[in-house]
Amino acid sequence: MTGILAIDVGGTGLKAAVIDDKGALINERARVETPHPCPPSLFLDAIGGLVKGFPAYDRIAVGFPGVVRNGCILTAPNLGTEGWAGFDLAAALEKQLGHPVRIINDAEMQGMAIISGKGLEFVLTLGTGAGTALFRDGDLMPHMELAHHPIHDDKTYDEYLGNAAFEDKGKKHWNKRVEKAIDLIFTLLHFDQLHIGGGNAKHIETDTLPKNVTIASNEAGLEGGAFLWKKR
Structure with missing residues (x-):
């Protein structure tokens, strides 16, 4: 079964796992500390290392702590808005990991699982x-x-x-x-x-x-x- 790579971006930790189409974890959740400062380049490096060796996936879902619109980051209060404002994170992750990406605010992504x-x-x-x-x-x-x-x-x-x-x-x-x-x-x-x-x-x-x-x-x-x- 090919799953969805889910990434939960936090101010102190980056978490990821491959999930099925109902949200159940296929592999054990992995976590690393969020780099500080955390410009997009360091973030992408950290994510690349975090998901290395994960089970197969063909889509990516990201919960990001800030305002997100059309895959682009507008604000990132806990990561440094100055370096993130206007950054097309969806395109960058798709280029890095080779699969389509959808991004939403992290509280909204969490809410989708619990409402x-x-x-x-x-x-x-x-x-x-x-x-x-x-x-x-x-x-x-x-x-x-x-x-x-x-x-x-x-x-x-x-x-x-x-x-x-x-x-x-x-x-x-x-x-x-x-x-x-x-x-x-x-x-x-x-x-x-x-x-x-x-x-x-x-x-x-x-x-x-x-x-x-x-x-x-x-x-x-x-x-x-x-x-x-x-x-x-």
């Missing part, structure tokens, strides 16, 4: 920074960079909820911040369901969450790649 497809569903990913995605009845809505809007004392969601804030404030205080963010997002959208993913979702105190808020598997960041190549 139910019913009602208004919001995805919040918590890792190096904060990522967001919005779906209505299974359809992806236009991307919002909510992570870079202010939430408190001129701090953005990225600064307020990202890993630096978690390490600085500690788990208990950081959880209070997550609760505040959930309340604000609900006031903004009145979502039916909120899914929280990302590497720091494991630190959330689930007993305080509203019933319509759930924690998602971090593997969804790769599994969602299957849905870039088909409708749910």
Whole structure:
């Protein structure tokens, strides 16, 4: 069976695996640290090494932490927007790896694997920074960079909820911040369901969450790649 190469780009780690058309992993997930700084040339070198020896695949799906349009990167806050703005990552990866590429924001790719497809569903990913995605009845809505809007004392969601804030404030205080963010997002959208993913979702105190808020598997960041190549 020929699979899909799924790549989940994070501010601290690059993850990849070959998945089937339902999102199940065919091989064990591989991970390397994200280079810093991480211009496109270093990124491509890291990806080439990461996927060497992988099982056969004939398509590539990439979740990227920034604004992506038509395969081109518009912003890359955690990798360095200056070096990435306007870079055609889809074309570069297709040339390097020899297969067609589809790229989307990383929170959106994760969301594709975890949403139910019913009602208004919001995805919040918590890792190096904060990522967001919005779906209505299974359809992806236009991307919002909510992570870079202010939430408190001129701090953005990225600064307020990202890993630096978690390490600085500690788990208990950081959880209070997550609760505040959930309340604000609900006031903004009145979502039916909120899914929280990302590497720091494991630190959330689930007993305080509203019933319509759930924690998602971090593997969804790769599994969602299957849905870039088909409708749910």
